[in-house]
Amino acid sequence: MYSSSRPRTVKIGATESYILRKLENGPIHMTLLDPENISIERATQIAKIVEAEGSSAIMVGGSTVASQNEMDEFVISLKKNVKIPIIIFPNNVQALTKHADAVWYMSLLNSLEWYYIIGAQMQAAPFIKKHNIETIPMAYIVFRADTAVSAIGRVLPIPENHPEVVAAYALAAQYLGFRFVYLEAGSGAPQPIPSKVIKTIRSSIEIPLVVGGGIRSVEQINEVIKAGADIIVTGTLAEEDLNQLKRLINIVKSYRTDQ
Ligand code: 1GP
Numbered sequence: 001m002y003s004s005s006r007p008r009t010v011k012i013g014a015t016e017s018y019i020l021r022k023l024e025n026g027p028i029h030m031t032l033l034d035p036e037n038i039s040i041e042r043a044t045q046i047a048k049i050v051e052a053e054g055s056s057a058i059m060v061g062g063s064t065v066a067s068q069n070e071m072d073e074f075v076i077s078l079k080k081n082v083k084i085p086i087i088i089f090p091n092n093v094q095a096l097t098k099h100a101d102a103v104w105y106m107s108l109l110n111s112l113e114w115y116y117i118i119g120a121q122m123q124a125a126p127f128i129k130k131h132n133i134e135t136i137p138m139a140y141i142v143f144r145a146d147t148a149v150s151a152i153g154r155v156l157p158i159p160e161n162h163p164e165v166v167a168a169y170a171l172a173a174q175y176l177g178f179r180f181v182y183l184e185a186g187s188g189a190p191q192p193i194p195s196k197v198i199k200t201i202r203s204s205i206e207i208p209l210v211v212g213g214g215i216r217s218v219e220q221i222n223e224v225i226k227a228g229a230d231i232i233v234t235g236t237l238a239e240e241d242l243n244q245l246k247r248l249i250n251i252v253k254s255y256r257t258d259q
Pocket of ligand 1: 032184185186187188189211212213214215233234235236237
C-alpha cells in the first residue's frame with residue numbers, strides 16, 4: 001500500500017560516516033590485507049600494529065579470494081582484535097561476509113564484462129540485504145594491463161597520457177551517484193598512479209578519491225597525497241616491510257590537521 005511516510009532516501013552508514021568525518025581533517029590511510037597471502041594470525045598481528053600506528057581502516061580482499069568461509073574466519077579474528085572498521089574489498093560475490101563493518105560496493109567501470117560492472121553486484125545484493133551489511137558505493141577504475149586485477153576483471157586499458165579520459169569516467173561515476181572513486185594501479189604494480197592523472201581527476205570531481213597500487217616509498221606517497229588522493233591504500237607493504245608501512249602511515253598523518 002502507498003505510504004507517504006515511507007523514507008525515500010538511503011541513510012549513510014556508520015562506517016562511511018566515520019570515513020567522511022576523518023576526511024574533514026585531511027587524507028587517511030587504509031591497510032589492505034589479502035587472505036590468500038597471509039595467515040589469520042599474521043593478519044591479526046599486522047592489523048593491531050597498523051591500528052596503533054594510525055591507519056584508519058582495514059580492507060580485506062584480493063583478486064583470487066575463493067571462499068566465504070575463509071573470509072568469515074579472517075574477518076572475525078580481525079574484528080575481535082581491532083577497533084578500526086573492517087571493510088570488505090571484494091573480488092567477487094563469495095568474498096562477502098556478514099562479519100565485516102561494511103563492503104566497498106564496487107563497480108569496475110572500465111571492465112569489458114557486464115559481470116564486473118553490475119552482474120556480481122546484482123548477485124550479491126540479496127545476501128547484503130539479508131544480513132544488513134553496510135554498502136559504500138564506489139566506482140573502481142583500473143589502470144595497466146599487467147596486474148591480476150586487470151586480467152581477472154577484463155579491463156579495458158586506460159592511456160595514462162590521457163587523464164581526461166579517466167576524468168570523464170570519474171565524473172560519470174559522480175553523476176551516477178557513486179560516493180567514492182578508486183584509482184587502482186593494481187596490487188604490486190611497479191609504479192603508482194601518476195600524479196598528473198590524480199591531479200586531473202581531483203580537480204574534476206567533488207567526491208573522495210581513493211588511490212592504491214604500487215605505493216612503496218616515502219616519495220611516492222608524498223606525491224600521491226600532494227596530487228590530491230584522499231584515501232591512500234597500501235597492501236603489499238603490510239606483508240613485506242612493516243617498518244616502511246609504519247613510516248608511510250605517519251606521512252599520511254603528517255598531512256592531517258588533527259595531529
Ligand atoms: C591493491 O591498491 C591496492 O588493490 C594495494 O596495492 O599491494 O601494491 O600496495 P599494493
